[in-house]
Amino acid sequence: MPEMKKLELELDVRGMTCPSCAHHVENALNKVEGVEKAKIPGWQSNKATVSLTTDVDQQELINAVELAGYKASLKEQKPQISADIPQGSGNGDQRKDFDLVVIGAGSAGFAAAIKGIDLGFRVGMVGDGDLGGTCVNVGCVPSKTLIRAAEAWHNAGHHPFKGVNTLKSSLDWDIIRSEKDTLVADMRQSKYSDVLAAYPEITYIEGFASFNKDGSLQVGDKIYRAHRYLIVTGGHPHMIQFPGVEEVEPLNSTTLMELEQLPESLIILGGRAIALELGQTMERLGVQVLILQRSTRLVPDHEPEIGRGIKDYFEQEGIGIINGVQVDRLSREGETRIVHARVMGQEKEFKADQIFMALGRNANTDGMGLENVNVELDANGAIVVDEYQQTSNPAIYATGDVTNNPEFVYVAASGGSTASKNALTGNQKALDLSTMPGVIFTDPQIATVGLTEAQARQQGYEVKVSTINLEHVARAQANRDTRGLIKLVADEGTNRLLGAHIIAAEAGEVIQTATLAIKFGLKVSDLSDTLFPYLTQVEGLKLAALAFEKDIAMLSCCAV
Numbered sequence: 096m097p098e099m100k101k102l103e104l105e106l107d108v109r110g111m112t113c114p115s116c117a118h119h120v121e122n123a124l125n126k127v128e129g130v131e132k133a134k135i136p137g138w139q140s141n142k143a144t145v146s147l148t149t150d151v152d153q154q155e156l157i158n159a160v161e162l163a164g165y166k167a168s169l170k171e172q173k174p175q176i177s178a179d180i181p182q183g184s185g186n187g188d189q190r191k192d193f194d195l196v197v198i199g200a201g202s203a204g205f206a207a208a209i210k211g212i213d214l215g216f217r218v219g220m221v222g223d224g225d226l227g228g229t230c231v232n233v234g235c236v237p238s239k240t241l242i243r244a245a246e247a248w249h250n251a252g253h254h255p256f257k258g259v260n261t262l263k264s265s266l267d268w269d270i271i272r273s274e275k276d277t278l279v280a281d282m283r284q285s286k287y288s289d290v291l292a293a294y295p296e297i298t299y300i301e302g303f304a305s306f307n308k309d310g311s312l313q314v315g316d317k318i319y320r321a322h323r324y325l326i327v328t329g330g331h332p333h334m335i336q337f338p339g340v341e342e343v344e345p346l347n348s349t350t351l352m353e354l355e356q357l358p359e360s361l362i363i364l365g366g367r368a369i370a371l372e373l374g375q376t377m378e379r380l381g382v383q384v385l386i387l388q389r390s391t392r393l394v395p396d397h398e399p400e401i402g403r404g405i406k407d408y409f410e411q412e413g414i415g416i417i418n419g420v421q422v423d424r425l426s427r428e429g430e431t432r433i434v435h436a437r438v439m440g441q442e443k444e445f446k447a448d449q450i451f452m453a454l455g456r457n458a459n460t461d462g463m464g465l466e467n468v469n470v471e472l473d474a475n476g477a478i479v480v481d482e483y484q485q486t487s488n489p490a491i492y493a494t495g496d497v498t499n500n501p502e503f504v505y506v507a508a509s510g511g512s513t514a515s516k517n518a519l520t521g522n523q524k525a526l527d528l529s530t531m532p533g534v535i536f537t538d539p540q541i542a543t544v545g546l547t548e549a550q551a552r553q554q555g556y557e558v559k560v561s562t563i564n565l566e567h568v569a570r571a572q573a574n575r576d577t578r579g580l581i582k583l584v585a586d587e588g589t590n591r592l593l594g595a596h597i598i599a600a601e602a603g604e605v606i607q608t609a610t611l612a613i614k615f616g617l618k619v620s621d622l623s624d625t626l627f628p629y630l631t632q633v634e635g636l637k638l639a640a641l642a643f644e645k646d647i648a649m650l651s652c653c654a655v
């Protein structure tokens with residue numbers, strides 16, 4: 096009998112982080128019909144060699160690896176970079192070091208670099224500052240762990256039913272701050288440093304990147320050229336240069352969370368997410384907090400009911416809030432900082448130990464030589480992009496906080512992955528933010544998705560609205576915390592859900608159900624016809640859906 100000719104091929108395998116991953120992938124490949132033996136030389140090798148007894152559809156091998164929870168591609172596949180870039184775009188003829196250089200090693204940068212590698216391209220990533228960027232170092236992670244610590248401290252001090260202060264001992268800010276720093280360091284290591292190490296194909300270049308006049312990229316004394324660039328350099332706190340600002344040295348979100356000592360009193364300029372989250376945290380840690388806001392209501396982009404609700408709850412906790420404040424200048428007398436402002440036309444002075452400017456963030460575009468490569472910026476210095484995240488220079492893409500995209504880390508990461516693919520393989524997928532949930536981690540939380548009532552009307556829908564108070568939700572009653580409301584916005588004609596706006600404890604956990612409902616075009620009746628578990632906060636969505644038709648106060652248990 097003639098000996099059968101053996102076929103061998105090699106796969107690139109992504110996502111293996113330990114020896115048992117290698118074992119899982121080997122097992123998955125060995126189960127594919129026609130595979131004689133699959134072997135992984137070591138999980139760090141990121142490859143598998145597969146001997147076949149017969150011709151096997153290569154996609155079957157890739158699918159088997161993916162079903163096991165990893166990614167694979169064929170080694171010999173050489174992907175072609177999309178060729179639709181016009182000349183004169185900073186993408187001249189010289190030798191290219193990379194297919195894609197990602198500028199910025201934050202959440203968008205990592206998602207983009209990994210996508211580029213998964214697609215089989217040569218990727219460089221330039222990082223300036225701490226690996227991981229804003230979210231892990233000075234944003235989501237430190238703020239959310241401080242919020243949690245302050246909440247635990249606040250709740251420990253109150254009898255769950257009577258609001259009596261029973262259990263408080265003395266607060267140790269040093270411990271809270273150092274535990275926050277430990278968490279940040281651990282997560283930076285596991286989610287960024289270790290992940291970068293698991294992708295040896297990503298060439299990491301440390302330093303500040305800027306574009307030269309010939310379109311090349313300068314990092315320190317080195318010059319790099321790539322077919323495509325992706326700018327994901329994030330943002331920094333916007334510090335308005337009021338007269339007297341140098342003397343007062345206001346805090347920003349980063350320096351506030353790093354303070355060695357908490358102030359006795361704090362004035363916050365601003366009334367959106369970061370002002371509210373960190374303001375309530377500080378108040379719960381014993382700081383006397385006064386929020387001064389120019390707009391007439393907190394969180395002005397949200398439903399008015401939500402702005403009014405959070406103001407009431409904050410005031411009940413002892414946080415001062417003044418709206419309609421026009422700041423003229425700042426000054427300092429010894430350790431006291433002063434805000435000089437006009438409120439309803441009257442001159443006022445507000446005094447505190449520290450002032451925290453929470454007035455939004457500006458894009459990191461200064462000094463990057465973007466004028467050399469014709470990348471258009473808006474009046475605030477943010478990079479202008481289209482839905483594919485392409486800039487005015489077709490060879491250069493941008494996404495995340497350096498653009499005007501909403502400042503959420505999951506938006507940045509999704510933008511990074513989308514932009515990377517579009518840059519390398521042609522504009523195929525727009526970044527879809529039509530059903531983007533947003534959460535503000537106050538207590539109670541604020542969570543929204545889809546259109547507000549006003550937006551739906553502006554867009555020409557025949558709008559219907561249902562609003563219920565949390566008193567109708569059994570979970571809230573059992574928790575003895577009925578603060579909040581749920582507002583649903585729907586289209587009268589089709590009965591489709593268009594928006595959900597919630598202020599309630601754990602609203603962030605509830606909003607995802609509404610997100611899926613809106614994303615997949617569900618009707619209000621789909622929500623009210625679905626079983627929701629009793630004594631969950633998310634049952635409130637079903638009650639709000641039923642409230643379009645019924646008086647829910649007259650329902651027995653279980654929202655039917």
Ligand SMILES: Cc1cc2nc3c(=O)[nH]c(=O)nc-3n(C[C@H](O)[C@H](O)[C@H](O)COP(=O)(O)OP(=O)(O)OC[C@H]3O[C@@H](n4cnc5c(N)ncnc54)[C@H](O)[C@@H]3O)c2cc1C
Nearest residue numbers: 199201202203223224228229230234304328329495496504
């Ligand atoms: C206090 C606070 C709390 C937040 N909480 C949340 C939350 O709970 N949930 C949520 O979803 N989002 C939250 N965010 C927002 C979230 O952190 C950001 O949207 C997200 O991190 C932006 O990611 P990015 O990749 O666009 O930019 P970044 O993460 O900022 O990364 C940009 C990186 O590029 C580097 N860089 C800058 N210029 C250059 C250059 N020229 N060359 C090389 N590198 C450069 C920067 O140093 C940085 O490392 C919060 C933000 C803050 C400030």
